[in-house]
Amino acid sequence: MFKIGDYVAHYKEGVCQVVDIGKISLSCSDNEKEYYTLKPIYDKDGTVYTPVENKKNQIREVITKQEAETLIAQLGDIEQLTVTDEKKREGLYKEAMLKNQCREWIVIIKTSYERKMERLSRGKKVTHVDDRYLGIAEKFLCGELAVALEMSREEVKGYLSSQMKGA
Numbered sequence: 001m002f003k004i005g006d007y008v009a010h011y012k013e014g015v016c017q018v019v020d021i022g023k024i025s026l027s028c029s030d031n032e033k034e035y036y037t038l039k040p041i042y043d044k045d046g047t048v049y050t051p052v053e054n055k056k057n058q059i060r061e062v063i064t065k066q067e068a069e070t071l072i073a074q075l076g077d078i079e080q081l082t083v084t085d086e087k088k089r090e091g092l093y094k095e096a097m098l099k100n101q102c103r104e105w106i107v108i109i110k111t112s113y114e115r116k117m118e119r120l121s122r123g124k125k126v127t128h129v130d131d132r133y134l135g136i137a138e139k140f141l142c143g144e145l146a147v148a149l150e151m152s153r154e155e156v157k158g159y160l161s162s163q164m165k166g167a
């Protein structure tokens with residue numbers, strides 16, 4: 001169970017802070033259940049409610065600084081997807097996003113970035129699917145690493161870019 005003030009990773013909203021825990025009175029909620037009230041840290045106007053029971057694993061702890069540093073050190077070892085079928089790859093991207101794990105986001109970033117560079121080098125346009133999931137995965141990964149490493153998202157993005165080039 002999380003407590004007020006904790007940072008959590010929400011599968012659709014990214015990093016959020018727990019601002020309240022208790023019953024809520026919304027028409028779409030079960031008035032008997034307790035909910036976390038979450039404030040997305042990169043969306044000042046957003047609010048998310050998720051059951052404390054969390055059976056669908058919608059939220060999890062944000063990774064620690066040590067876990068973030070270990071993950072970054074392993075960037076070169078994380079394989080990209082080799083699926084050539086567009087529909088299957090999009091399905092794998094969706095599946096990876098729902099897992100709500102930093103390592104999965106890195107797989108998406110590496111795969112979609114390499115595909116983007118390869119297509120551009122051949123004078124082709126970037127596919128909408130690759131571009132979309134690259135943006136989402138970068139947003140989630142950089143947001144979580146920024147909290148774990150106490151940096152801004154922009155600093156994390158630059159740091160990851162330099163690490164990936166060296167990997």
